[in-house]
Amino acid sequence: MVQKQEFLQLIDKYLTGQTTAAEKEQLLNFFESFQGDADEWDETVLGVKQELEDRMLGNIRQAIAEPVSNKSPKVVGLHFFRNVAAAVILLAVSGTAVYHWYHKHDQQQLTAQNKAVVKHDVDPGDNRAILTLANGTKLILDSAKIGLLSQTGNISVNKISDGQVVYSADKDQQNGPVAYNSISTPVGGQYQVVLPDGSKVWLNSASSLKFPTAFTGNEREVELTGEGYFEVARNKAKPFNVKVKDINVSVLGTHFNIMAYNDEAAVKTTLLEGLVRLTHGNVSGTLKPGQQGVINDKGIKIIDVDTDEAVAWKNGFFDFERVNIQDIMKQLSRWYGTEVIYEGKIPDDEFVGKIRRDVKLSQVLHILELSHVRFRIENKKIIVTP
Template sequence: MDKHNFLILIDRYLANESSPAEIRLLEEYYERMDRKGAEISFQEPDGIGVKAAIMQSIKQEPANERNPKVSYTRLWLGAAASILVIIGIARFIIHTPNPTKNQLNIPEVACSKVITPGGNKARLTLSDGSIVDLDHIADGIVAKQAGLTIKKDRDGQLIYTVVAGNQQPKNGQIHYNSIETPMGGQYQVRLPDGTVVWLNASSSLKYPAQFTGTERKVMLSGEAYFEVSKMKGRPFKVVTDKEVVEVYGTHFNVNAYEDEKVTRTTLLEGSVKVNHGNSSVLLKPGQQCGMENGAFQIKTVKLKGIIDWKNGYFLFKEDKIYEIMRKLSRWYNIDLEYVGKLDDLNFSGKISRTKNLNEVLKVLALTGDVKFKVEGRRVTVMP
């Protein structure tokens, strides 16, 4: 980020000429410096302390972060968990040799309505076919079946508890439940064995109300993060339409959306074995297995970007605009339309999943490479 350009933003702030979006940019940078222990205040009348602190912070950036291909977004929005960080911002500023005040205005996005983010929404289907709408039912016991109770807590978690003395179904029959999140929904389930599952938007999980036999098997469509309870001699298996993931007690993420070309299993802790037909591969922590066209592809990944959704934000790393918009479409429950050539657009950044859609799109539009039009729940993406 060019120092001169950044000081223009500060001067606009001190002159009470900043737009709301420009103020947010400065406040986010202030928060970052505050976490580093910098003593600054935007209330200083002459702005000297602000400029000095920011200049000092810029000088202290590691050399690789000052690389214009990587660093400029961090100087603007780097540690702001609530705002998207976009590599393309630098192209907008660096390629403008002498920017004027008007050139630093935040672009508007044509929106006919405010589209709010998703939340804890899901539908539970019991083994007898009855359906429980979890986002509208009160907290507490929602059902009792097959020697267990099913409870919804205030934090958006569904908890299965086996009643003492009822460890197995009396008739030996396996009773299956399923939980499904809509677009714009997420939910958390604690299964009878103590395994905790986080379901992302537009996902479903089918599982026995009680696990019996020598294995614990669930069926997944969409994306989920698992923290599997250890049970010696009783592996936990996640079945998708392309693979079977086998574990004994570990933390891992499975992305198996139908509209994604690749099914990805990522291991955070422990070990997992991914099976496809007669082939299998054993993963180590930090590894990701991609399944495409019946073949395994193993690579090492940064785990924060894998479970970003579980932790309440989106994290993009040189992702294509199509990948980004698919993630946004699931969380904001929107339909997408593309106009023109967009294949070469890649973005990196971070944004809170609590932000309204128009806030996300405004910052994406800062690059100058992409524009958006929102009509109802349809978003048109244009170069």
């Protein structure tokens, strides 16, 4: 066992980035030895355990964020906290799913390509959506050709690339009845739409957006289900409102993400730029950049967050910030179109780090399995076992 003085020296070396692989494993094993013996941790000698863990976690986040050479694998991390404690695994993932890991092993390299073929593997999601026009016509966007999709009066809809549609309308169009379109993504789909005012919306899987084909009147209003990232075109004369269930998100011009799936306990609005006002019943709150509004039946709670985690899906990643296995499985289920079944005790461990969203399901599960969780895939079902 590492002696206390030696442990303190290892902590200093770790926080300054000077530990070797062997010393890092020694340090993490020492942390893990205290998981069931919290009373044995002497804070007068070793310091406050939670503070040390938070400092170590900060180093991990910094390492993940550091840019790497294009000649090297794209390095991202998945770090495992047993009962919110020691990081016992360090992983790196490249576009071809190459993993580096530590924990009771020498440093080694594993490639998912060397694994046996998974019988019931699942491909990742892709750009898929259905556009429903005001007359009820449904256009399958993933199979539609690039070019003009619809023309109604002065309003045109064009598919300009795989994964993006753009609405164009006369800016002076103020009269006539308001017509509504909607775009919806299935489980395992995502899509981007540019609205008539130039605002951009990215939809995550199992989501939908209802919007007018031209913004008339004094406000711009859309309705969202699921999850969407918004870059709103600035227009002081016309506030932009997003209706989410019984919640209103009001902005002038800003970048924000709304996560409002029905199987989540709260609606979360995360602000990257600008200013956002949240209204839920008689309660309201204002977000500043770097803040998240968490809304549930208890009201509105505003917290400081890492905004990268909230929009990682838009940038092609799963980003876990001390997330439990149930929440991870929700994300995987939506993106890979799978059902999740738990057998036995559900692990209460938490995870920190990133995994690319463009790899097969078996590769993601393989990373998680290195953290003492077991899975098998059967007919698009993920079975989680102790």
